[in-house]
Amino acid sequence: MGRPSGATERHKRERTKSRGVRRDMPPAPWPTPRTVRQAAELHAHLATSGRLLHPPSAHHLLNSLVNCLPPSDPLHLRYALHLFDRMPASTFLFDTALRACFRAGASSGDPDLPFLLFRRMRRAGVRPDGFTFHFLFKCSSSFRPRALLCTMLHAACLRTMLPSAAPFAANSLIHMYAELGLACDVRRAFDEIPVKDAVSWTMLISGLAKMGMLSDARLLLAQAPVRDVISWTSLIAAYSRADRAKEAVDCFKSMLSEGIAPDEVTVIGVLSACSQLKDLELGGSLHLLVKEKGMLMSENLVVALIDMYAKCGDFGHAREVFDAVGRGRRPQSWNAIIDGYCKHGHVDVARSLFDQMEVRDIITFNSMITGYIHSGQLREALLLFMNMRRHDLRVDNFTVVSLLSACASLGALPQGRALHACIELRLVETDIYIGTALLDMYMKCGRVNEATIVFQRMGKRDVHAWTAMIAGLAFNGMGKAGLEYFYQMRCDGFQPNPVSYIAVLTACSHSCLLNEGRLYFDEMRILYNIHPQIEHYGCMIDLLGRSGLLDEAVDLVKTMPMQPNSVIWASILSACRVHKRIDLAQCAAEHLLKIEPDEDAVYVQLYNIYIDSRKWEDASKIRMLMEERQVKKTAGYSSVTVAGQVHKFVVSDKSHPRILEIIAMLEKISQRLKSAGYSPITSQITVDVDEEEKEQTLLAHSEKLAIAFGLISLAPNLPVHIIKNLRVCEDCHSAIKLISRLWNREIIVRDRRKRGQLCACVTESITAVLLSVQSSRLDDAEMPNERDPFRRRLVMAAAVMKPPS
């Protein structure tokens, strides 16, 4: 150890003297404690022999004790500081006490402890040295960094010594400013160092990488006189964190070509990139490298390996690594494999592992909940939310994003709005993901204005937020506005990704912007080297179909480099009905039924096409085929939420308690529609009845019943929001647009296919869970003082849903 030899000799002499041993005997070596217990024994020995106040003994004891302290142990830190308080003040002892604070980390319980020690040091007249500032800067980086305090420490350091006198402190200063995210100060701290060593460069590069300034970090790495494994690793990891996996791998290759050997931390960063790229080949070769080089199999490396194998779908190897860890595996390893199973649709396997876990954390729950939501098992997801509370886990940003995603997929606007209110009331700190999930929820619930307000209020936007906005405008039929946003997004310097182009092409197809669609479909390849995936082809085929260019659409299906899926053929089939192309409809339906033989919507669509074309025999053949194959037509229903309660209607429904008022309103609707010149589209009704009866049948469609009930029961300033489990028919579509104009009322109808079925009871469950979790927060709401009309409306929305106390 680095104890001064003179001090050692003095210690030996003192000890010999105290034991009454002859002075000429060779002194026994001073034992260096290796455990806290041994340190305590030395403490007892020094205390009984009265040497605790003897500086060399005190230094040796405290220093050894700090070396033995298990990291993040508040009890042992208290012991060390208790000892320190009873020892003579010296620079070394203060430095050692600061070192103890740093080792204990945040678990010291008091983030101000290092600064209080520094103040005590100055008041006691003990002069700080390079070590003092080094440990102070390290503590500042680790515990809740605060800019003002850090600047004051920096100033105190400069008043005491020159940067050249304390190279370690000068380098730690760069790290401290990087942790604060102060790029200019990082650079200045670096520039102030008179003679920069390799670590100074590494600190600067890793600091910039950590702050996300990847281009600057990459440039400096090239300029640095020396590049070591740590500067390369920091850049690789930063690229991985920023979802720039390809650049992370390129960086790794450059590092290897410079002859720098990776270590286990480098491997973790590259494995993370492999997970994103699903590059099992590189990931597997890294695993081999770890084995060949005998690298330390740290817990983090285990997690990274399991995550890589699981994300790539290689569950054999993932389980191999997972099982090798045995019972001592950390929740992170469980989380990685559970998430992998969820992402590959094996939610049941994930749940079985989830049930085997002894200690689950918030990530375990969030992964499982997201898995359930993505697989459409919303009830299971909601049950887990309730379970979270039993485990004393509060919802966090990830949970809220999942909940918003569930609301969006259900079209559950009141619940989504209540969640928004909870976010505004600071249930969680809002971030770019929350903002994007919120605007997506509003868009999927048809509330374009609210989505736009959320987007405008987002402090920071990224390509995902812009894409969500463009996609939302697109599927709400505002394609031109979507394209304007796309233009603005590029002006703001955001590079579109493949999903952005799906949104753009959706905007074109939903608004029949044929020329623009053709342009963007070509442009994505030329400008951004984005090769069209099946989703891009799907949008383009849909656009051609809607534009009546069905032959061109079929040509594109034939020439595209992948097998067409059901979405593609469903687009063609849908366009065939509009453009009366029976020949193509039969072909599209055949392809569709090969892929989805049980999908009732295909039979119904083809049946309707035959009816439209008065091909009664073909239509009845389809009916018979359905019976033969036992395909059941899904019963259609529409729902509307009034005062937090979901009201569900089926066709010709007479079960509602206010049915008489609803019928009266329907009659009023019928009269006003006729007065406005509207003729019901009765051609789709095949039953052999007179025209008036056909009109009555159309009037009794579930969505019209729901609208009538909404109009009589909702306040005139509230929009009527209808959710339908099937597609809205042509007559309802036209009639609703006119009703909206005649009543000067916003009517939003969210229809959907059978997939991801709406379930009113699940919607109610969301309300129950949300309210039980967040009711305490809502109590804090000061509605009368809320001046911002948008926030006020939100808070009121949440308050309306508040459960009775």
Added chain:
DNA sequence: TTAGGGTTAG
């Protein structure tokens, strides 16, 4: 007595 890089959930 002193330095830097790391994993899992949206």
